[in-house]
Amino acid sequence: xxxxxxxxxxxxxxxxxxxxxxxxxxxxxxxxxxxxxxxxxxxxxxxxxxxxxxxxxxxxxxxxxxxxxxxxxxxxxxxxxxxxxxxxxxxxxxxxxxxxxxxxxxxxxxxxxxxxxxxxxxxxxxxxxxxxxxxxxxxxxxxxxxxxxxxxxxxxxxxxxxxxxxxxxxxxxxxxxxxxxxxxxxxxxxxxxxxxxxxxxxxxxxxxxxxxxxxxxxxxxxxxx
Amino acid sequence: xxxxxxxxxxxxxxxxxxxxxxxxxxxxxxxxxxxxxxxxxxxxxxxxxxxxxxxxxxxxxxxxxxxxxxxxxxxxxxxxxxxxxxxxxxxxxxxxxxxxxxxxxxxxxxxxxxxxxxxxxxxxxxxxxxxxxxxxxxxxxxxxxxxxxxxxxxxxxxxxxxxxxxxxxxxxxxxxxxxxxxxxxxxxxxxxxxxxxxxxxxxxxxxxxxxxxxxxxxxxxxxxxxxxxxxxxxxxxxxxxxxxxxxxxxxxxxxxxxxxxxxxxxxxxxxxxxxxxxxxxxxxxxxxxxxxxxxxxxxxxxxxxxxxxxxxxxxxxxxxxxxxxxxxxxxxxxxxxxxxxxxxxxxxxxxxxxxxxxxxxxxxxxxxxxxxxxxxxxxxxxxxxxxxxxxxxxxxxxxxxxxxxxxxxxxxxxx
Numbered sequence: 001x002x003x004x005x006x007x008x009x010x011x012x013x014x015x016x017x018x019x020x021x022x023x024x025x026x027x028x029x030x031x032x033x034x035x036x037x038x039x040x041x042x043x044x045x046x047x048x049x050x051x052x053x054x055x056x057x058x059x060x061x062x063x064x065x066x067x068x069x070x071x072x073x074x075x076x077x078x079x080x081x082x083x084x085x086x087x088x089x090x091x092x093x094x095x096x097x098x099x100x101x102x103x104x105x106x107x108x109x110x111x112x113x114x115x116x117x118x119x120x121x122x123x124x125x126x127x128x129x130x131x132x133x134x135x136x137x138x139x140x141x142x143x144x145x146x147x148x149x150x151x152x153x154x155x156x157x158x159x160x161x162x163x164x165x166x167x168x169x170x171x172x173x174x175x176x177x178x179x180x181x182x183x184x185x186x187x188x189x190x191x192x193x194x195x196x197x198x199x200x201x202x203x204x205x206x207x208x209x210x211x212x213x214x215x216x217x218x219x220x221x222x223x224x225x
Numbered sequence: 226x227x228x229x230x231x232x233x234x235x236x237x238x239x240x241x242x243x244x245x246x247x248x249x250x251x252x253x254x255x256x257x258x259x260x261x262x263x264x265x266x267x268x269x270x271x272x273x274x275x276x277x278x279x280x281x282x283x284x285x286x287x288x289x290x291x292x293x294x295x296x297x298x299x300x301x302x303x304x305x306x307x308x309x310x311x312x313x314x315x316x317x318x319x320x321x322x323x324x325x326x327x328x329x330x331x332x333x334x335x336x337x338x339x340x341x342x343x344x345x346x347x348x349x350x351x352x353x354x355x356x357x358x359x360x361x362x363x364x365x366x367x368x369x370x371x372x373x374x375x376x377x378x379x380x381x382x383x384x385x386x387x388x389x390x391x392x393x394x395x396x397x398x399x400x401x402x403x404x405x406x407x408x409x410x411x412x413x414x415x416x417x418x419x420x421x422x423x424x425x426x427x428x429x430x431x432x433x434x435x436x437x438x439x440x441x442x443x444x445x446x447x448x449x450x451x452x453x454x455x456x457x458x459x460x461x462x463x464x465x466x467x468x469x470x471x472x473x474x475x476x477x478x479x480x481x482x483x484x485x486x487x488x489x490x491x492x493x494x495x496x497x498x499x500x501x502x503x504x505x506x507x508x509x510x511x512x513x514x515x516x517x518x519x520x521x522x523x524x525x526x527x528x529x530x531x532x533x534x535x536x537x538x539x540x541x542x543x544x545x546x547x548x549x550x551x552x553x554x555x556x557x558x559x560x561x562x563x564x565x566x567x568x569x570x571x572x573x574x575x576x577x578x579x580x581x582x583x584x585x586x587x588x589x590x591x592x593x594x595x596x597x598x599x600x601x602x603x604x605x606x607x608x609x610x611x612x613x614x615x616x617x618x619x620x621x622x623x624x625x626x627x628x629x630x631x632x633x634x635x636x637x638x639x640x
Contacts, residue, residue, distance in 0.1 A: 009446050015453040022460075102449030102483050105456045168459040172480055179518050191521030216469035218459055218476070 033057035074115035
């Protein structure tokens with residue numbers, strides 16, 4: 001899958017590119033409005049990550065070009081302005097999703113993959129990992145063919161893990177992914193632990209293996225050891 | 226005290242004093258001249274009587290006005306004038322008389338001669354003076370009052386207009402301009418100065434606001450870089466425990482700055498009224514839904530939640546702001562709660578009340594809604610949640626208050 005990152009902050013681009021490449025994406029970059037125009041008119045991309053504040057022009061003006069040249073591309077807008085106006089305008093103009101800076105890499109990854117699923121680049125809304133099969137249309141998880149009885153929260157956490165498998169995911173990132181910004185009113189994220197305990201239990205009851213590792217209090221990693 | 230009352234009071238006191246002094250002086254002056262004239266007349270009478278006795282030997286007697294008696298052994302006496310009380314024989318009451326008398330030798334005989342006149346007129350005079358000065362005083366006061374009132378209303382009118390306009394002044398509403406004009410130098414100066422002052426306040430506030438906004442925006446990008454670098458660092462497979470701990474604390478603090486700048490930005494936006502889009506919001510549903518966000522923390526602390534949420538309480542407001550209000554209030558009640566504490570949520574058409582157990586310390590309610598106010602200085606949160614709630618209430622013209630009763634901290638919003 002081919003991704004174009006349009007963003008002027010080179011250090012940020014480097015980090016995102018590196019992260020997405022480990023996820024198996026093919027990543028190209030554009031640092032200015034004109035570079036973006038060039039790339040967009042020359043190549044076809046599956047996913048485009050677009051920062052709205054760019055040297056040389058407003059990112060919103062690029063949306064039209066993207067829709068003209070790359071009709072099928074999933075478009076994810078990034079902005080430092082946590083502005084509702086930008087969000088609404090962007091989505092109205094044809095963007096698929098909106099993420100605010102600063103964001104968690106795992107969150108970006110999850111958004112990209114969800115975009116890809118929705119646009120059926122993989123040809124399916126199903127996600128398969130070893131004994132796990134997730135139907136993202138019906139929000140159901142099967143382990144060895146048996147349906148797991150998960151709450152909505154547990155489902156979202158498990159999906160987040162599987163999408164970001166082999167990556168260390170912080171508890172803050174999980175909390176924000178599931179509950180949104182409002183979760184920052186919490187003193188601590190210990191309550192996530194009880195959700196994870198429940199998920200582990202439910203997987204084990206269905207003879208699923210324990211893929212969840214605790215990483216030194218930073219967060220968790222879902223991977224084969 | 227109003228200006229008009231104050232000047233009226235001053236006028237009254239000054240003119241009353243002046244009139245009393247003038248009245249008393251007037252009385253003494255008149256009285257002096259009156260007696261002087263009376264004396265002259267009585268002297269004249271005595272002269273006439275003396276002459277008459279000398280010439281004709283007739284001794285007239287018309288008591289008490291003229292009294293002539295032969296006396297012996299009394300030394301000669303020059304004329305002298307005195308006030309004396311004399312009974313005139315008809316009434317028992319004695320009357321005050323002016324008397325001029327002398328003892329003199331006429332044709333070899335000693336005579337005591339006295340001429341008198343009543344001083345009753347003088348009493349009348351006093352009454353007349355009192356009435357005249359009194360009515361003059363009342364007349365003067367009345368005219369002063371009316372002139373003063375008329376002038377005040379007319380002259381001070383631009384002042385009151387300015388005052389009323391200033392009451393409407395708000396530092397976060399640009400375009401404020403004093404409209405009143407006056408042909409009086411003082412008021413023109415006042416308005417000019419006030420105009421300058423208000424413009425300065427407005428522009429300073431705008432600058433400050435823009436600064437907050439720009440600073441928050443500029444901070445977001447470096448923070449995004451730091452955060453993503455730290456998240457990349459975490460991915461290294463052979464990370465040691467101590468290394469992981471360093472990364473973790475750097476990461477947590479980065480997130481904290483990030484949250485802080487975002488919150489400041491939100492506060493600025495609410496103050497800027499950048500949430501114009503309003504619609505009917507079912508607050509009852511929203512409350513029931515948002516409490517679920519905190520379900521994990523509520524069960525962690527074993528908090529007992531009791532809800533009395535009236536069905537279908539609608540509010541006409543911005544969705545995002547209503548959501549922020551609800552989340553902040555519930556979040557606060559959860560966060561500052563104690564283990565096995567309680568939260569009570571009451572909602573009806575006119576007010577929302579959220580109370581929670583917590584530290585047995587009332588919070589000074591004047592400070593509670595201030596930015597960066599924390600009861601617990603070491604707390605991780607920057608203390609902006611209730612400041613946001615207050616801004617949202619201010620924008621929607623809702624009343625918000627805080628009460629502390631029976632160990633319950635209660636925040637009440639009146640719609």
